Amino acid sequence: xxxxxPRIQIRGLCKQFGETIVLEDVDLDIMPGNSTTVxxxxxxxxxxxxxCILGLLKPDAGEILVDGENWLSLSENxxxxxxRRIGMLFQGAALFDSLKVWENVAFALLRQNISKQxxxxxxxxxxxxxxxxxxxxLMPAELSGGMAKRVGLAxxxxxxxxxxxxxxxxxxxxPIMSDVINRLIMRLHKGTGTTxxxxxxxxxxxxxxxxxxxLLCHGRIHxxxxxxxxxxxxxxxxxxxxxxxxxxxxNCSPWGKKMEEAIDR
Amino acid sequence: xxxxSSIGAAVEFLFNRTGLYAQxxxxxxxxxxxxxxxxxxLLLQAEEVGxxxxxxxxxxxxxxxxxxxxxxYIVFHRFAAESLTGLVVSMSxxxxxxxxxxxxxxxxRVGASFAAELGTMRVTEQIDALWTLSTDPFRxxxxxxxLAVILMLPLLTIIADFIGIYGGYAISVYLLxxxxxxxxxxxxxxxxxxxxxxxxxxxxxxxxxxxxIGCTEGFNCKGGAAGVGTATTRAVVxxxxxxxxxxxxxxxxxxx
Numbered sequence: 001x002x003x004x005x006p007r008i009q010i011r012g013l014c015k016q017f018g019e020t021i022v023l024e025d026v027d028l029d030i031m032p033g034n035s036t037t038v039x040x041x042x043x044x045x046x047x048x049x050x051x052c053i054l055g056l057l058k059p060d061a062g063e064i065l066v067d068g069e070n071w072l073s074l075s076e077n078x079x080x081x082x083x084r085r086i087g088m089l090f091q092g093a094a095l096f097d098s099l100k101v102w103e104n105v106a107f108a109l110l111r112q113n114i115s116k117q118x119x120x121x122x123x124x125x126x127x128x129x130x131x132x133x134x135x136x137x138l139m140p141a142e143l144s145g146g147m148a149k150r151v152g153l154a155x156x157x158x159x160x161x162x163x164x165x166x167x168x169x170x171x172x173x174x175p176i177m178s179d180v181i182n183r184l185i186m187r188l189h190k191g192t193g194t195t196x197x198x199x200x201x202x203x204x205x206x207x208x209x210x211x212x213x214x215l216l217c218h219g220r221i222h223x224x225x226x227x228x229x230x231x232x233x234x235x236x237x238x239x240x241x242x243x244x245x246x247x248x249x250x251n252c253s254p255w256g257k258k259m260e261e262a263i264d265r
Numbered sequence: 266x267x268x269x270s271s272i273g274a275a276v277e278f279l280f281n282r283t284g285l286y287a288q289x290x291x292x293x294x295x296x297x298x299x300x301x302x303x304x305x306x307l308l309l310q311a312e313e314v315g316x317x318x319x320x321x322x323x324x325x326x327x328x329x330x331x332x333x334x335x336x337x338y339i340v341f342h343r344f345a346a347e348s349l350t351g352l353v354v355s356m357s358x359x360x361x362x363x364x365x366x367x368x369x370x371x372x373x374r375v376g377a378s379f380a381a382e383l384g385t386m387r388v389t390e391q392i393d394a395l396w397t398l399s400t401d402p403f404r405x406x407x408x409x410x411x412l413a414v415i416l417m418l419p420l421l422t423i424i425a426d427f428i429g430i431y432g433g434y435a436i437s438v439y440l441l442x443x444x445x446x447x448x449x450x451x452x453x454x455x456x457x458x459x460x461x462x463x464x465x466x467x468x469x470x471x472x473x474x475x476x477x478i479g480c481t482e483g484f485n486c487k488g489g490a491a492g493v494g495t496a497t498t499r500a501v502v503x504x505x506x507x508x509x510x511x512x513x514x515x516x517x518x519x520x521x
Contacts, residue, residue: 056393076401083399094394097385108398111301155398165397 005068007032007163007195008053013062015048022048024219026062035189035196037206037227039241040216041250046199049216050167053197054088055079066163084108087161087194091168093152095140101127101151102136108159126154130184146177153184157194164188166198170205182208203230203242215241217250282503289481290473293411296404303409310413314375318421321370326425329362330354330432338441347441351448352455354433355426359456360520363426364418364464365512368471371418372504376479379410380500383483384493392484407484411476418472419465426464463519470515471508478504 006029013026022045030036040046051057053064055071064071071079095104103110105126106119114122124136130150140148149169156164169185170178182205189196189209200206206213210227215238225233230242240248337353383406386392395402430452437443482496482503 051393054393054397056396080396080399080401083397086397086399088394088397090390090394092389094390096391096394107400111398111400159398 004031006030006065007034007067008197009063009065009068010049010053011063011065013049013052013064014060015045015052015057016060021219023052023059026216026219026221028214028221028224030195030197032195033193034212035185035198035210036212036214036224037198037200037210038214038216038221039199039201039203039206041241042201044216045219046201046216047167050165050197050199054086054165055083084112084159085162087156087159087164089149089152089156089164089166089169091171093140093148095143095148095151095155097140099140100136101138101140101143104140104151105154105158107155112159122158123154126158127151129157130154131180146173146180149173149177149181150184153181157188160192161194163195163197166196166200166209168200168202169198169209170200170202178202178205181205185209206230217241285481285485286477289407289477289484292403293408293477296401296408297412301401301404303405306405306409307412310409311417313378314371314410314413315417315420318371318374318417319424321374322367322421322425323428325366325370326358326363326429327432329366330358330429330434331436333357333362333429334433334436334441338437338443347443348447348451350437350441350443351430351433351452354437355430355452355456356460358429358433359426359460359464361464361512361516363422363429364467364471365508367418367422367425367468368475368508369505371414371421371472372475372479372508373501375414376475376500376504377497379476379479380483380486380496381493383407383480384486384496387484387486388489388492403484407480410480411473414476415469415472418468418475422464422468426461466519467512467515470511474507474511475504478507 008028008030010026010028013023014021015023026049028036028038038046038049048057052059053071055074059072062072066082069082071082074082095101096107099107102120102123105123109119109122110116120136127133127135130153132147132150132154135143135147135151140151143151153169166185169181173181185196185198186209188194196209198206198209207227207230212224213227213230214224215222215235217237223233223235223238225235225238230238233239236249240250333354334350337350338347341347341349341353383392386406392402392406395405434445434448434452437448438445479500482500486492486496488495
């Protein structure tokens with residue numbers, strides 16, 4: 001890239017659970033204002049990678065540098081302070097059941113030195129931004145899946161983070177609602193220049209919301225391409241994934257091998 | 266050999282749980298001394314643990330006092346010592362049955378709710394979401410719950426003691442025709458302050474057990490809906506057993 005310091009640098013990240021090695025020497029750079037999406041088969045460790053960056057899981061080895069600061073050497077309180085710059089949209093939105101929609105959206109603001117009125121005003125603005133009106137007083141259980149996802153997105157960006165992470169932003173949504181979410185993510189990226197890191201296996205979504213797409217395979221970032229080159233790149237593993245073929249060089253587990261043998265039979 | 270492996274598994278489970286509870290307790294002590302403290306969460310939990318548990322605690326205490334009076338009267342009547350009924354009812358309630366029964370009731374109601382609520386939050390990533398919103402999930406969820414149950418259990422025990430003693434009084438005086446003055450005198454003269462506060466110490470300790478066990482099971486919950494079910498069952502069973510076992514040792518320590 002152009003000599004600029006990456007906003008996020010991941011170096012030699014390793015994580016294993018018992019005998020299972022999930023991440024093995026992951027390297028990834030994300031430049032400021034860039035939108036990168038990590039794609040890969042289910043179970044390849046995309047969510048684990050995201051959780052390691054966010055401090056929800058402790059990696060076994062490696063470095064995670066955000067603006068040059070190693071987040072793995074931070075104390076718990078320092079890490080929590082840094083999270084004020086971060087937004088995260090969870091796969092299932094992870095709204096707090098016991099709080100109203102507006103309290104969910106304004107949660108981060110209500111824990112800072114901001115008055116309740118101001119926090120509520122900001123929550124209403126952000127809810128309008130995601131296309132939701134008159135839902136402030138509802139409880140999360142009263143929302144549809146698409147509405148919950150948009151409330152989750154509103155909560156993610158309400159405190160104006162510099163870096164936003166998306167975990168499968170369109171999974172479980174109908175094609176129209178997926179398009180709505182993708183367009184909102186694009187609007188956020190283009191409008192504010194926020195750095196984005198998404199993980200998904202929805203290729204349409206990945207192409208739409210990203211500048212770069214990285215394929216995570218066999219515990220490593222195998223290939224990074226510009227989003228508009230996803231369909232023309234000749235890498236065999238990327239081709240197998242993009243074309244959705246069971247046969248090919250990607251064989252992430254003995255189960256994968258058995259599956260291939262079963263298909264051949 | 267199967268029985269041997271069952272014993273091994275049980276011992277492993279025992280050590281595993283003890284370790285988890287000890288870890289939770291140490292973290293609680295470490296985090297209690299430093300801000301932020303979530304006072305509103307503490308009040309909400311105090312209301313949930315204290316006020317919401319009142320009906321079940323009152324009913325249990327009332328009927329326990331009544332049945333104690335009935336049983337004691339029947340036995341004391343055999344050697345013409347019916348006047349001791351009030352003393353037995355009040356001593357049993359204040360020293361033993363009050364804290365233990367309140368503990369068991371709250372373990373069933375509140376311990377289960379802690380485990381189920383936190384377990385659901387864990388499996389739906391709400392606990393992770395708290396962290397990403399720069400809020401320490403432990404301070405926000407666990408500390409107020411454990412503190413609330415430690416503070417509320419003695420208060421519930423005081424109420425249960427009075428209601429239980431009144432239940433015994435009502436049965437003795439109105440059903441068994443005992444002299445109300447003798448009943449009250451025997452209750453108050455022989456009872457010492459130590460009897461009363463030892464019950465409250467027990468109640469606080471049981472509160473700590475319920476809070477730590479319920480929150481640990483919920484916080485470490487894994488495996489979706491089935492995991493939440495397992496966590497809830499474990500929280501109730503282990504809390505109740507811990508209350509009964511620790512009651513013996515507390516009694517031996519306080520009155521030994």
